[in-house]
Amino acid sequence: MRLRSIPNASEMLPSFSNYVPEPGIFKERWSSYFGNYNEIHLEIGSGKGEFIITLAQNNPGINYIAVERCNTIALKLLRKIPETGLRNLAVTSVDAEHLEEFLREGEIGKLYLNFSDPWPKKRHAKRRLTSPKYLRIYERILKDGAMIEFKTDNRGFFDYSLEQFEDSAFEMVASTYDLYNSDLLEGNIPTEYEMRFHGMGVPINKLIARLDKKKIRQE
Numbered sequence: 001m002r003l004r005s006i007p008n009a010s011e012m013l014p015s016f017s018n019y020v021p022e023p024g025i026f027k028e029r030w031s032s033y034f035g036n037y038n039e040i041h042l043e044i045g046s047g048k049g050e051f052i053i054t055l056a057q058n059n060p061g062i063n064y065i066a067v068e069r070c071n072t073i074a075l076k077l078l079r080k081i082p083e084t085g086l087r088n089l090a091v092t093s094v095d096a097e098h099l100e101e102f103l104r105e106g107e108i109g110k111l112y113l114n115f116s117d118p119w120p121k122k123r124h125a126k127r128r129l130t131s132p133k134y135l136r137i138y139e140r141i142l143k144d145g146a147m148i149e150f151k152t153d154n155r156g157f158f159d160y161s162l163e164q165f166e167d168s169a170f171e172m173v174a175s176t177y178d179l180y181n182s183d184l185l186e187g188n189i190p191t192e193y194e195m196r197f198h199g200m201g202v203p204i205n206k207l208i209a210r211l212d213k214k215k216i217r218q219e
């Protein structure tokens with residue numbers, strides 16, 4: 001489905017109090033943004049935010065950062081927040097490549113990747129959010145024992161991701177090729193893409209992996 005871009009989205013973003021235009025300002029001091037020292041969880045590629053908004057509402061004792069690189073989509077997410085009054089959700093419109101410019105080592109307690117772009121062509125594999133380049137970044141910003149939860153409708157991308165996790169400092173906790181017929185469904189919060197694909201009868205893949213810092217390879 002094509003998204004019509006909002007021409008002046010970047011100018012409208014700063015009017016939302018949950019928007020963080022320059023997240024680097026809060027490196028080492030996210031507590032001053034959130035007003036507390038609660039654990040921080042991260043979602044990359046939040047889309048229009050159905051998932052992260054519900055999660056933040058359900059867990060007021062956790063702070064969330066939503067990273068969505070597309071300004072138009074970030075704006076759609078931000079427009080939903082005022083009616084919720086959420087203060088434990090920060091939204092920033094940067095590419096995940098720049099995570100370490102605003103997160104310190106071991107800062108993040110959990111990471112969510114929902115229906116990330118699969119980049120099916122082999123020559124684009126480096127852009128996948130579960131490629132080795134990104135897994136190395138996650139190994140640094142996540143705390144020891146932190147979980148990554150990853151969902152996708154794309155079986156090829158899921159199999160690729162299972163292989164990448166195998167060759168990383170993450171250990172597989174659980175995985176399924178059919179979330180809706182598995183034990184992992186309990187407590188599941190569906191995303192916009194998930195509702196669309198599940199509604200079309202496409203099986204949803206999910207994995208949960210835990211970081212074991214002892215397994216990090218020194219390069």
Ligand SMILES: C[S@@+](CC[C@H](N)C(=O)[O-])C[C@H]1O[C@@H](n2cnc3c(N)ncnc32)[C@H](O)[C@@H]1O
Nearest residue numbers: 045046047068069070095096114115191192193
């Ligand atoms: C296919 S959509 C999925 C949206 C949502 N998570 C869902 O499940 O409905 C992927 C989203 O990730 C964003 N995205 C893709 N690559 C990204 C990156 N490297 N950094 C930040 N956001 C990214 C895209 O702009 C898009 O909104």
